[in-house]
Amino acid sequence: MSSVPENLPSRVSEVDRDSAVERLQEAFAEGLIPQEEMDARLHVALTATTPGELASVLASLPDEAVGPIVEVNTAGGLIHRRGSWQVPRTFRVNSRMGKVYLDLSRATIEYPVVNIELHLGYGWARIIVPSDAVVNYEQLNAEWKQPSYRAPQRSGASGARIRISGTMGHGRLWIKHGRS
Incomplete structure (x- = not known):
């Protein structure tokens, strides 16, 4: 019988990573973040293992559905x-x-x-x-x-x-x- 901790943080899926990368690219295209900041955020998004890490790179971006x-x-x-x-x-x-x-x-x-x-x-x-x-x-x-x-x-x-x-x-x- 092995003991596995019950409260492990959930892992990030490739779909979650891809979605975050796409949102960062859109934010850059819209002029919301400069190139250097996008590069740094992309690195974090591509290496993220927890939802909290992904949330941190997207936190300051406005909702992508803004606008009529x-x-x-x-x-x-x-x-x-x-x-x-x-x-x-x-x-x-x-x-x-x-x-x-x-x-x-x-x-x-x-x-x-x-x-x-x-x-x-x-x-x-x-x-x-x-x-x-x-x-x-x-x-x-x-x-x-x-x-x-x-x-x-x-x-x-x-x-x-x-x-x-x-x-x-x-x-x-x-x-x-x-x-x-």
Whole structure:
């Protein structure tokens, strides 16, 4: 019979570590922490063995869901935003057979990171982003056709980070940069 202490602190899983690392990277991208601080926090997060160690690297960061969430749920039709409009932190679209046209090129974007979540069964989406925006659509699951996007030739874009995620069934996503 072996004696095992009953009050051992719980261990941190790889999922917990990965989540903390992703949050730190987002905070850095949003300009909340400088490079040196991110490097130090990443080291602690990657070597953490207890939940308390992970909590310490995330403690001073604001909640990642800060900012408005706009959700549009529809069976079909056209969801259309263009011109001068206020872009929320998260814009979520759920549509079985709809079309989405979002033009952010002249919109007011207050957040360093904007999340656009598309959940479309059938239909298409066109998203026009500001000329200096950084686009990431790696979290988008396109079942039928892959998104159409050509990154600008210039390097070091300094604008908002536009993250596009979700699922596209039988439809397609086109992303392009607006003119300066």
